[in-house]
Amino acid sequence: MQVISFGYVYKGNFTKALREYFGIKLKKLKFVLTNTFERIILSVCVISIKSERMVFEQLRSIICEQLELQPSQITMESSMADELGADSLDLVDIIMSIEDEFDVDIPDEEVEKLRCVGDLVHYIEDHQ
Helix, strand or coil: CCCCCHHHHHHCCHHHHHHHHHCCCCCCCCCCCCCHHHHHHHHHHHHHHHHHHHHHHHHHHHHHHHHCCCHHHCCCCCECCCCCCCCHHHHHHHHHHHHHHHCCCCCHHHHCCCCEHHHHHHHHHHHC
16 A cells, blocks of 8 residues: 655645545645644545545455456446446345455345445445
């Protein structure tokens, strides 16, 4: 896992750092870090972004294996059933793999609410 140092973020271009390391595109981002507390908050935000990306990549790997898809076919916005073609048995297998991989429990009533890959990523992050 690559970490962006305070020096790079503080002295460099934060928008460029987000784009290079996390694939995030921002039009404009202006800020001034006036004290250590603000730098710590900024680093927590960067770690959070990195965590989401890592969860997505692990989840994408599980989905690729279960549905025999290429990684490029899966985005955060991909619908599990409509776009990725997962039927109910596929979803059960994927959920079981997610529970094992991420050590989370996903109740049946929650599964119905998780329609796209991004929903799964956010659920995993919130319940780890």
